[in-house]
Every structure is written in C-alpha cells, then in structure tokens.
Amino acid sequence: MSASRTLFDKIWDAHVVDRMGDGTCVLYIDRHLVHEVTSPQAFEGLRLAGRKVRRVDATIAVVDHNIPTEDRRSGINEPESKLQIETLEKNVADFGVPYFPVLDDRQGIVHVIGPEQGISLPGMTIVCGDSHTSTHGAMGALAFGIGTSEVEHVLATQTLLQKPALNMLVRVDGAVGPGVTAKDIILAVIGEIGTAGGNGHVIEYAGEAIRALDMAGRMTVCNMSIEAGARAGLIAPDDVTFEYIKGRPYAPKGDDFAKAVAYWRTLPSDDGAKYDKTVVLDAASIMPQVSWGTSPEAVLPISGVVPDPASEPDEAKRAQMQRMLDYMGLTAGQKLAGTKVDVVFIGSCTNSRIEDLRAAAAVAAGKHVAAGVRALVVPGSGLIKKQAESEGLDKVFLDAGFEWREAGCSMCLGMNPDKLTPGQRCASTSNRNFEGRQGPGGRTHLLSPAMAAAAAVTGVLTDVRELA
Amino acid sequence: MDKFTVLTGAAAPLNMANVDTDKIIPARFLKTIKRTGLGKDLFSNLRYNDDGSEKPDFVLNQPKYRKAEILVAGENFGCGSSREHAPWALLDFGIRCVIAPSFADIFHGNCFKNGILPVVLPAEACEQLMADAALGTNARLTVDLARQVVVRPDGQEIHFEVDAFRKHCLLNGLDDIGLTLEHVAAIDTYEKNEPAWMPVIAGV
Numbered sequence: 001m002s003a004s005r006t007l008f009d010k011i012w013d014a015h016v017v018d019r020m021g022d023g024t025c026v027l028y029i030d031r032h033l034v035h036e037v038t039s040p041q042a043f044e045g046l047r048l049a050g051r052k053v054r055r056v057d058a059t060i061a062v063v064d065h066n067i068p069t070e071d072r073r074s075g076i077n078e079p080e081s082k083l084q085i086e087t088l089e090k091n092v093a094d095f096g097v098p099y100f101p102v103l104d105d106r107q108g109i110v111h112v113i114g115p116e117q118g119i120s121l122p123g124m125t126i127v128c129g130d131s132h133t134s135t136h137g138a139m140g141a142l143a144f145g146i147g148t149s150e151v152e153h154v155l156a157t158q159t160l161l162q163k164p165a166l167n168m169l170v171r172v173d174g175a176v177g178p179g180v181t182a183k184d185i186i187l188a189v190i191g192e193i194g195t196a197g198g199n200g201h202v203i204e205y206a207g208e209a210i211r212a213l214d215m216a217g218r219m220t221v222c223n224m225s226i227e228a229g230a231r232a233g234l235i236a237p238d239d240v241t242f243e244y245i246k247g248r249p250y251a252p253k254g255d256d257f258a259k260a261v262a263y264w265r266t267l268p269s270d271d272g273a274k275y276d277k278t279v280v281l282d283a284a285s286i287m288p289q290v291s292w293g294t295s296p297e298a299v300l301p302i303s304g305v306v307p308d309p310a311s312e313p314d315e316a317k318r319a320q321m322q323r324m325l326d327y328m329g330l331t332a333g334q335k336l337a338g339t340k341v342d343v344v345f346i347g348s349c350t351n352s353r354i355e356d357l358r359a360a361a362a363v364a365a366g367k368h369v370a371a372g373v374r375a376l377v378v379p380g381s382g383l384i385k386k387q388a389e390s391e392g393l394d395k396v397f398l399d400a401g402f403e404w405r406e407a408g409c410s411m412c413l414g415m416n417p418d419k420l421t422p423g424q425r426c427a428s429t430s431n432r433n434f435e436g437r438q439g440p441g442g443r444t445h446l447l448s449p450a451m452a453a454a455a456a457v458t459g460v461l462t463d464v465r466e467l468a
Numbered sequence: 469m470d471k472f473t474v475l476t477g478a479a480a481p482l483n484m485a486n487v488d489t490d491k492i493i494p495a496r497f498l499k500t501i502k503r504t505g506l507g508k509d510l511f512s513n514l515r516y517n518d519d520g521s522e523k524p525d526f527v528l529n530q531p532k533y534r535k536a537e538i539l540v541a542g543e544n545f546g547c548g549s550s551r552e553h554a555p556w557a558l559l560d561f562g563i564r565c566v567i568a569p570s571f572a573d574i575f576h577g578n579c580f581k582n583g584i585l586p587v588v589l590p591a592e593a594c595e596q597l598m599a600d601a602a603l604g605t606n607a608r609l610t611v612d613l614a615r616q617v618v619v620r621p622d623g624q625e626i627h628f629e630v631d632a633f634r635k636h637c638l639l640n641g642l643d644d645i646g647l648t649l650e651h652v653a654a655i656d657t658y659e660k661n662e663p664a665w666m667p668v669i670a671g672v
C-alpha cells in the first residue's frame with residue numbers, strides 16, 4: 001500500500017475481502033439499493049439456485065421508474081408496469097428485504113432516498129442496478145451502477161468481483177458567478193472531457209467551487225459522473241456532509257455517530273496522492289449551460305449558438321453532429337437562447353431535491369407558465385414533496401401554472417405515463433438527452449432547475465440571469 | 469451462461485459512435501420480468517417506423533444481416549444506463565460478439581455475464597472489419613477467444629486483449645456467484661470485523 005492514497009483508494013482497500021491471482025478482488029458491498037426494473041430477473045435467479053439474500057439488513061427496495069406520478073391511490077393502470085411493481089413487492093416479501101411501499105412518504109427515486117434516509121454514508125461501497133448510483137458518491141462513498149447479474153451476485157454474496165478503477169481528479173477552482181449552479185458545473189465538466197472522458201476511472205471532484213456546494217449540489221454533480229463515462233464520482237466528506245447526515249433515520253446515533261465521524265475524517269485523499277488523470281476548470285468561466293444535441297457532451301453556455309457540422313474535420317463526428325441537429329430540429333448557427341420549448345420537466349435523481357425545487361420556485365414565483373407550454377414539477381421523494389408543501393412551494397408552482405406531482409422518475413425516462421410525444425421540445429433538469437429518452441421522438445435540452453423554470457415562464461430557452 | 473469459444477458468422481456494420489443503451493433497447497421495453505424475448509425490440513427506434521414497419525435501410529433489416537452474430541460498431545458502444553436488457557436484447561437477437569474501438573464500462577461488464585464477448589480493437593482495425601462486414605454474408609468473421617484473435621475473411625488475424633479472469637469464465641461458461649462463494653469464509657471474517665458503529669437497515 002502506498003503512503004499517499006486517494007479517497008477512492010482508501011474506500012477500495014477497506015472493502016477488499018479477498019484477492020484472486022490476476023488482481024480481481026472480492027469487494028464487500030455495504031449497501032444495496034433495489035428497484036423494480038433491474039431486479040426481477042435477479043430474484044428469479046436466486047430462486048432457481050435456491051439461494052437467499054445474504055444481508056437483508058444492508059438492502060433496501062423501492063419502486064420509482066414505473067410508477068405514475070398522479071392518481072397513485074387509485075392503483076396502477078398500465079399492466080406491464082403493474083406486474084413489475086407487484087413482482088418487486090412479492091420478491092421483497094419472499095426474501096425479507098426492507099421496502100418503502102408505494103404510498104409511504106419515504107418512497108421516492110432510489111438515489112434521492114438513500115442519502116435522505118441516512119442509508120448512504122461516507123466510506124461505504126454502495127451499489128444499485130442503475131447507473132446513476134454515482135449520486136451517492138456525494139456522501140464520500142464509492143457508489144456505482146451494476147447490471148442485473150451483479151444485482152443477483154450482491155444479493156447472494158454481498159460482494160462483487162471487481163478490479164480497481166483508475167483515479168481521476170476534476171478540480172473546479174474559484175467561485176461560480178450568480179445564477180450558476182451545480183448542474184452547470186457538471187454539464188461544463190462533461191462538455192470539457194466528453195462522454196467517454198472518464199471511462200475506466202472514478203472521478204473525485206474537488207476544488208473551492210465543489211467544497212462550496214451543499215449536499216444537494218454535490219449529489220447533482222456526482223449523479224452525472226456516468227454521463228462522463230466514469231464508473232463513479234465522489235467528493236471527500238467534510239463538515240457539510242456530517243451535518244447533513246446527523247439525525248437521519250438510518251444514520252449512526254450518539255456515540256456511534258462520533259465514532260463514525262472520527263473514521264470518516266480519515267477518508268479524504270492524502271496530500272500527494274496520485275491521480276491517473278487531472279482536469280482543472282475555472283469556476284468563474286462557467287456560464288449557465290444547456291445541451292443542444294443527443295449526447296450530454298453536446299452542451300454549451302446559454303449564450304452559445306448551435307454548432308455547424310461543416311466546421312468539424314472528422315467525418316464520423318460530422319455525420320453524428322448532423323444526425324443530432326436533424327433529430328433535435330435545430331439549425332447550425334441558431335442561437336440557443338430564444339429556442340421555443342413545449343414542455344418543461346423539473347425532477348429526476350439529478351435535480352428533484354428540496355433545494356432544486358426552491359431554486360425553481362424562486363424563478364417561477366409571481367410569474368406564469370407561457371402559453372402553450374406544459375410544465376411539470378416532480379419531487380424526488382414523498383418527504384421532499386411534504387417539505388415543499390410545508391414551505392408553500394406547491395402553491396407557488398400551481399399558481400404559476402405548473403403541475404405538481406407525486407415522487408418518481410417521471411419524465412426522466414419514457415417508462416411511465418409522463419412522456420414526450422414525437423417532436424416535442426423539452427427543457428429538462430434530468431441527466432440524459434439521448435434520442436427517445438423522454439419518449440420516442442422527444443427532444444431534450446438539459447439544464448438547471450432555475451434555467452428550466454426560466455424556460456417555463458418565457459416559453460423559450462432563456463438565460464435565467466437576464467430574467468427580471 | 470453459455471460458453472464462448474470460437475464463433476464464425478456474419479458481421480453487421482453499425483458505423484455509429486456513442487450507441488447508447490436507450491438506442492440498443494429503449495426504456496419502454498424494460499418492463500419485462502424475464503431475460504428473454506427482447507430480440508425483436510433490439511434497436512427498436514432505429515429499426516422500425518412509428519407504424520411498426522421495418523426501416524429497410526437499417527443494417528439488421530437487410531437480408532444479409534438478419535442472422536448476424538457479430539456486430540462491428542463505433543467508439544463508446546453501450547454508454548448510458550446499466551440496463552442488462554441491452555446485452556439480453558443483443559443475445560436474444562443472436563449476437564454473441566460486439567467489436568468496437570471502446571465500450572462503456574458497465575455495458576462491457578454486463579456482456580461477459582451473459583456470454584457475449586466484447587472485443588476492443590484499435591480504430592484502424594475496426595475500420596477494416598467494418599469494411600469486411602459491409603461485404604455481407606460472403607464475408608464471415610471468426611472470433612477465437614482462446615487464441616484471442618479475430619480472423620478476417622482473407623485469413624488475416626487480428627489479435628485482441630481480454631481480461632484473463634473474464635476470458636476464463638467465458639471460455640468455461642462459469643457462474644460468478646459460484647466462484648465467489650468459494651470465498652465465503654473470507655466474507656464471513658470480513659463481516660465479523662465490521663466496526664460496531666456501522667448501522668443496519670432494520671425496522672423499516
């Protein structure tokens with residue numbers, strides 16, 4: 001073991017159960033989050049092999065992807081969604097896995113509820129059959145998405161067979177300007193390093209601008225690590241982290257909390273720790289961002305213009321750019337600001353926390369959703385919804401003409417009733433702008449909650465800083 | 469899991485970079501509770517028109533590629549979500565090997581768990597294979613995992629690298645869970661040594 005280790009190295013070393021000859025490790029998993037979409041075949045596999053869940057007390061299940069975000073009390077209409085949800089309910093009952101039921105306030109998007117409940121803690125290894133598990137890295141944990149075979153593997157053994165990733169440091173120096181948020185930081189990072197820039201690496205985010213973020217902002221940043229191709233993203237735990245965790249339902253209490261904090265304080269990367277790759281951004285140069293294409297790296301400041309494929313020397317890239325513009329219905333040279341939108345979606349595991357809703361409400365307050373625009377606000381969990389209602393945010397949104405929904409993934413992906421129709425243009429606080437992601441033919445522009453609210457009230461992509 | 473030893477078959481050229489998992493299998497098909505049956509929905513948005521009819525231009529709709537067992541693709545194949553439905557859909561269609569200059573990590577790992585071999589080759593080699601694949605059924609490729617070579621229609625061999633452990637599992641069709649359970653004593657010991665402050669999820 002080298003003297004100077006990164007945060008990732010320390011968490012990794014602490015979880016190696018056994019090593020095989022070729023460097024593959026049996027890695028212990030502290031927390032396993034389970035949802036309805038990627039687990040049915042895993043439980044089926046356990047049944048067929050006559051295996052049990054090794055650690056039900058390290059596992060938590062919830063439904064989020066399929067669930068409608070309105071009329072929930074009357075049950076779920078769509079038969080396939082219903083079957084998938086009922087299958088999860090049967091599986092958690094059969095195997096004794098803790099579960100937050102559909103009508104429980106604690107139900108919500110899996111990556112929102114883990115930190116919210118104090119289930120995701122610093123120094124842990126956390127997995128879920130979902131790529132945005134990287135979100136939990138904001139706690140100072142090693143959190144990554146796995147496939148269904150690995151879900152079964154963790155259920156059966158509480159471990160995974162893994163080889164260590166490479167270390168990458170993304171440092172954002174200085175302070176961001178007014179109106180620039182965590183979402184803008186991470187979109188700018190992805191724009192800089194590209195969607196494959198983090199392949200094979202775990203990204204540690206550091207620097208003044210990252211330190212200055214609250215936990216919600218840190219989760220937004222880590223959430224989109226996967227859009228940069230990274231296996232995971234993490235941020236060293238500090239007092240902001242510990243303050244956030246204190247008193248949460250499944251966090252350590254009293255003396256145990258003090259002991260845990262003492263351990264967590266040993267986790268940050270040592271001085272002189274080595275990174276395989278380092279990228280430095282200047283926070284002051286980051287403007288509010290908006291994506292223009294069908295890959296998260298196709299992103300620009302809101303003041304930008306749609307790029308011209310003709311100026312791209314590489315033929316394959318040129319063709320890809322042209323395909324993006326055709327799909328998105330945009331023309332080279334067109335200003336991004338002023339582009340008309342049909343739908344605005346505020347939600348998803350990237351931006352559905354109370355802080356996100358407050359930021360959007362601050363922009364929407366006293367204004368009205370533009371004519372012809374449909375705008376949805378979907379809180380990340382039942383508890384966030386309650387909190388927002390106690391602060392009167394629901395009223396702000398409803399008065400402004402937004403729809404106010406129940407918690408779930410909603411329009412982040414076309415798996416539940418909230419979908420775009422072909423050709424619709426959406427300003428979305430979610431994380432993926434792939435073709436058809438929000439519904440077949442739907443066109444997604446990724447941006448921050450404040451920018452989304454600005455688009456809702458003006459009906460066009462707008463620089464929120466210019467909104468009076 | 470089925471073994472992967474030597475595969476000879478038609479290769480379909482999919483000359484696109486960043487083919488994401490939403491392209492491979494859109495979210496609306498993830499509602500299944502089975503692993504099988506997704507082949508018909510593979511690349512659904514690229515493969516079918518809105519009315520369900522086939523788009524004749526799409527590579528897998530062309531007669532010579534309908535039975536393709538190998539896919540040659542652009543860089544960063546399989547980026548996006550962790551959905552194992554992506555390799556399941558490929559497998560159910562009949563594809564056992566994807567060749568590309570690079571893959572997204574989770575997809576790459578998921579392939580091995582399902583008996584699919586992802587082969588990483590330099591861009592120039594992929595371009596050659598893309599050209600071979602464009603020749604259609606006359607141009608069959610052979611992928612030999614034990615020898616770690618792709619054999620072109622003219623007999624030229626291109627060497628590829630593969631993780632030794634994953635190669636071993638794939639060649640023998642080994643189940644990871646079974647292998648891991650050989651380490652159960654170490655897992656027991658690890659759990660006994662967990663710090664006392666470490667909370668459990670109980671009383672939900």
Ligand code: SF4
Nearest residue numbers: 132348349409412413
């Ligand atoms: S909100 Fe979107 S990205 Fe997040 S878990 Fe749900 S579907 Fe996935």
